[in-house]
Amino acid sequence: MEKEVCIIGAGLAGSEAALQLAKRKTRVSLIEARPGLATPVHKTDYCAELVCSNSLKSEKTDSAAGLIKYELSSLKSFLYGFAIQSRVPAGGALAVDRNVFAESVTQAIENHPYIRLIRAEAIRITQDGCVECSNGANFGPFHAIVVASGPLTSESLADWLLQQTGSEGLSFYDAAAPIVYEHSLNHEKIFKQSRYEEGEGDYLNAPFTRDEYETFINELISARRVIAKDFESKDLFQACQPIEEIARKGIDAPRYGPLKPVGLTDPRTGKRPWAAVQLRAEDPHGQSYNLVGFQTNLAFPEQERVFRLIPGLEQAEFVRYGVMHRNTFLDAPRLMTKSQELRALKDFCSVPVYLAGQISGTEGYCEAIRAGLQVALEITQHLRGRQRVPLPPDTVYGALLSYATNPDTQNYQPMHVNFGIMPPLDHTIKNKKERYAAYAQRAMKAIDQYASQVLDL
């Protein structure tokens, strides 16, 4: 019997998933809210519109951004193919003509005999596996459903997801502190200690002298900020104050807030520092650390300049920068399985409901495309009753999925692929270039092996 899958959202993840499923002779109903319902950032009614930069980042396989492209190529991603065809010169990065790219994707979808593109806003999934739309139309029942409605999921659908997952399950803003690589920190200055505890604790602490602190705060308050868009400023700062806003209240305000030194003793001086930044491990292997309480709206180059004034962070390499922007995403560590299924709906809905793209709590264009590709492979295995081939965590997207579905992660914030969340190598390589090359070799071998097991699907 022919199977039919519904995909909500014809963005990067939804479009890739639709083309992959259709290639495997699964019928797809792809529901897209635009142009009837605009989002604050999309400007066209194309599928797979790139909402901001036209760069899909580096192609070099010694970077995680390059490796995810290797995965997309190994697994024969349609959108990656269109990106290559619509590329514009951008040095070592893959940048595209956004209109040519999105137009090619839209045409492929519109012309595919197995895909029905429905222009409507999906507002809820029913218990029997149908999808209801705001115009009163009801589609289905389907054999599986994918929610790929992105960071700007429409209000009605977000409300419904909130009801199903509970208030802790869905976030509307991404207010994330920067994350830095552990190996780039100066441990002669930074010390390990938890507040009020003897001996080594779980936190790393970067201690300031008074002079260092005052220089830092002065640079922080005068640094260039990203101006929040109108649709983002509402409610954003009420929930969560950026560090530069706290500093603007007075030079000592951060010392009584996120930079408080109480309960800490600097082993080099035997005294409490004037102020201290605490860093908390971001992954189970301690390869990356976040700056506690440092959610920020500073422009990315300014984050590098100003945060490197923190003692011990002079050479810090950033895994990700701090952000504060509108972003609808689910609490993946509690709600998503490694096959991208939405756990919270398992008892509610008679068919499996999957997640793909930014709503599943990952971040980035290539990550969204890769998520769409992966969900199509997972659904195909499920629909054909095949034993699931697990995606190796040594691959870059496998590492991201492991990170995003780790139930020990607290206060989950979206993440893009990076070496900081890859499982450590089985031997230490001190030289960074050689270490990254070793990660890359391992990741490429793992994805090629995975591809050989799933590409015949």
Ligand SMILES: Cc1cc2nc3c(=O)[nH]c(=O)nc-3n(C[C@H](O)[C@H](O)[C@H](O)COP(=O)(O)OP(=O)(O)OC[C@H]3O[C@@H](n4cnc5c(N)ncnc54)[C@H](O)[C@@H]3O)c2cc1C
């Ligand atoms: C403002 C902004 C700027 C960004 N800039 C970048 C960047 O420069 N580089 C980068 O790598 N990443 C960026 N991102 C992050 C992310 O990579 C992109 O948002 C990416 O497009 C996510 O892909 P997606 O498929 O998950 O969502 P989208 O590509 O947004 O696709 C989701 C689709 O679902 C539709 N939809 C929403 N609700 C419904 C509904 N109820 N029914 C039917 N359809 C619905 C939307 O109209 C949209 O077409 C940015 C995110 C935001 C919010």
